[in-house]
Amino acid sequence: GESVGLHLPTLSVQEGDNSIINCAYSNSASDYFIWYKQESGKGPQFIIDIRSNMDKRQGQRVTVLLNKTVKHLSLQIAATQPGDSAVYFCAEPFTGGGNKLTFGTGTQLKVEL
Amino acid sequence: EAGVTQSPTHLIKTRGQQATLRCSPISGHTSVYWYQQALGLGLQFLLWYDEGEERNRGNFPPRFSGRQFPNYSSELNVNALELEDSALYLCASSLGDRAGTEAFFGQGTRLTVV
Numbered sequence: 001g002e003s004v005g006l007h008l009p010t011l012s013v014q015e016g017d018n019s020i021i022n023c024a025y026s027n028s029a030s031d032y033f034i035w036y037k038q039e040s041g042k043g044p045q046f047i048i049d050i051r052s053n054m055d056k057r058q059g060q061r062v063t064v065l066l067n068k069t070v071k072h073l074s075l076q077i078a079a080t081q082p083g084d085s086a087v088y089f090c091a092e093p094f095t096g097g098g099n100k101l102t103f104g105t106g107t108q109l110k111v112e113l
Numbered sequence: 114e115a116g117v118t119q120s121p122t123h124l125i126k127t128r129g130q131q132a133t134l135r136c137s138p139i140s141g142h143t144s145v146y147w148y149q150q151a152l153g154l155g156l157q158f159l160l161w162y163d164e165g166e167e168r169n170r171g172n173f174p175p176r177f178s179g180r181q182f183p184n185y186s187s188e189l190n191v192n193a194l195e196l197e198d199s200a201l202y203l204c205a206s207s208l209g210d211r212a213g214t215e216a217f218f219g220q221g222t223r224l225t226v227v
Binding site for chain 1: 117146148155156158161169205215216219220
């Protein structure tokens with residue numbers, strides 16, 4: 001079946017370092033990908049998205065890279081801060097139309113002081 | 114402007130009972146999505162409502178149902194509760210129903226079945 005998965009369940013980084021969170025997807029027909037951040041006790045929050053006609057997109061301190069050849073996404077967070085500690089999910093549109101999403105399991109990012 | 118609001122925040126039910134969860138989308142949003150997030154797992158798509166109609170459902174049994182009201186708020190009902198239904202139930206809304214329209218999530222309802 002189609003799935004969106006993450007390589008690492010937990011990532012620990014030092015404050016100030018850059019973080020890279022990876023995601024593999026299997027639906028080669030997906031044309032849109034989103035990264036969400038979920039802090040403890042809260043709902044997911046949109047971070048950044050990218051369409052399949054792009055390889056890279058930058059936001060504020062975040063960059064998403066898309067490699068369609070190997071069906072791989074990554075989220076890069078520059079100068080990681082304690083407030084970045086959260087679970088990060090990649091997501092893609094669910095098959096069957098509409099704006100519903102298929103989410104990966106998530107990566108827990110822990111920022112160490 | 115208020116975001117997506119869900120109620121109640123926490124809900125404890127006994128196995129076999131029914132649970133009703135509520136969601137108010139962002140003003141002007143017509144599409145509402147429900148997701149289940151079991152502990153330590155990702156979000157699983159449950160149901161999608163748009164303009165009062167159920168547009169699609171995920172791979173869940175029929176005892177998971179819901180509806181969308183004329184004001185676009187939505188209700189999720191879970192009948193004959195089972196222990197494995199314990200999870201965080203998240204509601205999201207978006208301005209349109211096309212893929213790529215940003216979806217905003219509520220804080221969720223934590224359902225515990227004992």
